[in-house]
């Protein structure tokens with residue numbers, strides 16, 4: 001099966017105890033998955049971060065969220 005290119009990844013969170021009204025950052029594990037998706041797609045991944053409400057932060061390319069990334073060429 002041929003992989004489907006992924007152009008963007010939304011990141012958000014929900015809390016049962018409080019309202020999240022600021023952008024939510026992806027955890028380290030999610031960032032590494034985004035690196036691998038970006039490598040497979042051979043195009044920058046646009047990451048959109050938002051809480052339940054409030055502003056959206058946009059990052060073009062995972063390297064802007066995660067410098068000195070671990071790449072498959074190191075394997």
Ligand SMILES: [Zn+2]
Nearest residue numbers: 026027029030
């Ligand atoms: Zn995560």
